[in-house]
Amino acid sequence: MSVLARLARAGAGGRLTRLRDWLSVLQVGLAIAAVALAGSASPWALVLTIALASWAMLRPLPEQLSPFAARLWTAVVLLALVASGARSLVFGGDLLVAGVDFLLLMIIQRLFNRQRSREHMQLLMLGAVLMVIAAVVDVELYFPVLMTVFLPTATLALLINHLLGEGERLGKRVQYEVDRYATRELPRLGRASLQVAAIAAFTGLVTFLIFPRFGPGVFLRGSYSEDSVGFSEQVQLGGFGTIKTDARVIMRLTALDLPDDVEPDQRRLTWHLRGSAFDRYTEGRWTHSKGAQPGLIRQTRGYWLLADPVGVDQPGLPVGEVFKPPHWSPRSMVARGMPRPPTLPSAPKLRPEQTLVARAIPGFAESDRTVRMLVTMEDIGTDLLFSAGRPLAFALAPRGPLDSRKSLSIDVDEQIRVLDRLGGPLQSEFVGRVGEPTQAELATLGDPPVPPDLGAYLQLEVDRSPELAELAKRVTQGAETRVAKVVAIRDFLLDEYEYSLDQPLSDRVRSGELDPVEGFLFDTKAGHCEYFATAMAVLLREVGVPTRNVNGFYGAHYNPIGEFWAVRQADAHSWVEVQFGEFGWVTFDPTPPDGRTAGDDAPWFPRLAQAFDALRDAYLEYVIDFDLGSQLAILEKLGVQREGRKFQVDWKQLGPWLAGVAGLGLILIAVRRFARRRSKAEPAEVVIYRKLIAALTKRGRPKREPESVRAWAQRLASEGAREAEPLIGFARRYDALRFSAESPTPAELDELRQLAAAVLATPKGKDSSS
């Protein structure tokens, strides 16, 4: 029995009505799942919907809605409408979530009153609206999966609902016939709906590929999640969760230009991906002060290029020189008619993929060692961009005209922010200096005096414990240079303290006697990266070293399937940067190495997780980020070139494609004809008969060559075989159908199949009564 037939038998009422109920619930359920997974419905509304929908499906459905119930439902819906309006407009709730919650209520109302086809049609429309909402806010892989199931389900639901609607329209007699005949024709109806769904999917695909993307982009794409995923712009000691166990990938790095010593498929990268930085520490919290160092950034050939932060009133020197436009420029910008940034004619000898040459810093050998990466970053509730090492330049990959209007700004402490950040994943490019000065190079600076504009980086809490200063002095005793102090404190923390995610708090911290970092240093001596970084910063400031706290991610894991490096939520990390004069800010990480990063793989089914990450990356790249540039690129490959507003066709290039499509079409037509001829060559009743012969032959009841089906049945009867009696029934029906003037109807064939099944359902062996 097919799935559809089983569904038609489950529950009360007419069989087709039952099937329609199940299909309506299924399609609405899929649509609700889509909006729920996109985070566009309140959890309480979802729970309520599931509970009430279950009740609506399980309770006996009254034949007609009573006037009292109708009035009650109207009142409930009106009340919910007012409440939803107030929730979003007065109480500042999310309009989208309030709207979706209201639609969920409408679904419940329709499920409770689903007597006629009209209500089912409304359920289908509500399901479609929810899928549209999910398409707007959802960029995850589960949307296409849900859509793949939703489309044929909704199509079949529409078809069945249409048939029952015809019954309602044409009267009881037709209603009865529809239920009787349509239930028999379920396989045929199932095939028809699959065909229609295939047509719809095909047109959807064609529209996706060829419909030009030229919208001004009033609607937003993707959801803007308020949830932090490990990384946070706020640092509060003790507030750090157990994110180290979360393997969700939130950033994908694709190499554009790697340093010579990094392999393109290196299993693990060990760079610090810098995001936010803080200068002020008070009561266990890192924030920004007014004295934090401002930054400078300017647009150059498609890049936003940073300049050295040398002072508020002084223009800083650019950190390098851009010679080529960023990676995405030819596709996205030029496709929209934007001028392509020119390549600098006086470019020095660059690596093929190198676009920027970092300004050389005297005495710093690796100052020009840079990396260029394409970053696809999930919506993690921040407008910050991340860069490996010292950030030098950034570029955004606009997905539409509105996206292209986005610009970058630099916040204090070299934090790069996206202005007018839209929801959903963001693609950007960075060039970072991953070369670091050696200790010997840093030592050449000695222990320089701290300029006044860096005073904020020496700030300490007023009521700090005197033990803190004593500890800092003790640890750095004998250190002559700044780097010696830094290394001494870093090594002290590495050696003497233990990495822990348990966030132990000492009694003195609980009572308020000590600051959390003091509790870490003197009492618990165990903590996670934020404790280590804060402790190092505070201790360095105690000995006069300008330091700041930095948050971001540490390292990345190579995904060989998707050929990118994945940064997971568990890689969120905290460290410090120390100021070294003209060398700038230098990264130091006091956290023990085993605490800096989670394992390279997801804890469960790592290979599967890699495949999923790769698939999701491909989905984002080829589906979500498919744009006019991609369309034009496809056209170019086909031989259609765009020149201004005109298109020029290269028939030599396009011809083979057209011939290929025509050939494929001809092959499909030929295959279809062949299949039809083949199916016509042997009538359906003969196919059933042949299958029965084969099955009975396996059971040791073969048909002899000249025997007719009747003779076969009679012989088996004379042999006392149990199969004989049902076979006689089959033979009678088979002969009637096979030699009838008209071809058998599907119902007759179904009956013949059942007779054949009855033959095979008999127990093997001889009839004991014979």
Added chain:
Amino acid sequence: MAEPAAQARPRKVPLIRRMLTARGRSLEITKAGWLFIVLTLAVGFAAINSGANLLHVLFGCQIGLILASGVLSENMVQRARVQRRATSALHAGSRGALAIELRNHSPDGDMISVSVEDDDREQVDDHCDPVFAVAVTGGAATTLHTTVILQRRGLQPLPKAVVATRFPFGLFVKRMDLPTDERVLVYPRIYPIDPDVLPFARTGEGEALGARSRAGEFHGLAEFRDGEELRRIHWPATARLGRPVVQEYEARGEAELVLELAHGRTGDEPFERAVERVASEALALLRAGRVAIGLRYAGELAIEPGIGSGHERQLLEFLALVGDPVAVPALSPEVQR
């Protein structure tokens, strides 16, 4: 035609449906269809405006569903071949049985969700109940049974009908006109009469008191007529004469009655009432089985007195067509004047 067909009054059809009507086919958008179109346009607008790829996919899917609806519904009505025939006696104003053979003209494709129903663009008193076929396989036919009500007697066309389908989703209704050359003979309207209350029921009146009967003394041989019982055939005489003949017996005690119908024309209200009265009386008396009934029209004997179902049909056929000079070629010129 004995009586002109009921005058068809055009019904007001929405402008869009009128615009979408051509070559015997029409397309109507249902309420659900309008809703779906509005939703599709909204998604299309959002897709174009936002450039969101998933909305483009949904928009394409919805357009695909609309296109598939149009193509499939057109296929369904194109494949349909319809033949209608009456399977019972039809009396004006009463329900009669109608068989509708719905054949799938296409050898391969299925014909799903097709109905045959009255053309709703015309408001007529004649009415045929709709029939609906869930599926008819390629090349196959199905016979559907329904009822028809025709308001006027005579040789009448069946109500104007269409093959309609809302397949696959009920968003659009595609209709195809059926040919209107199918005619059926409609007997006069009959109303119930108690034969006992008729004054001449027992006494009888007329020329032939010795009426023929199925029993009693042998009366003679008569030619076999359609509807007569086969067991009454006199086989030796049939073999001798080379044509079927039946034995007739003289009824004992029953009377003969010749009913009178004054001359009139089809469509005249008093004449129509008179035809209905004569038909009702004749049927009541014949079905009571005690009087042989004949009919004199315009002073001349049009139908000789007789009994039995064949005679009943002969009477009704005459009364169905009487008054229409075009449709009664069988009647004598005197009777037709």
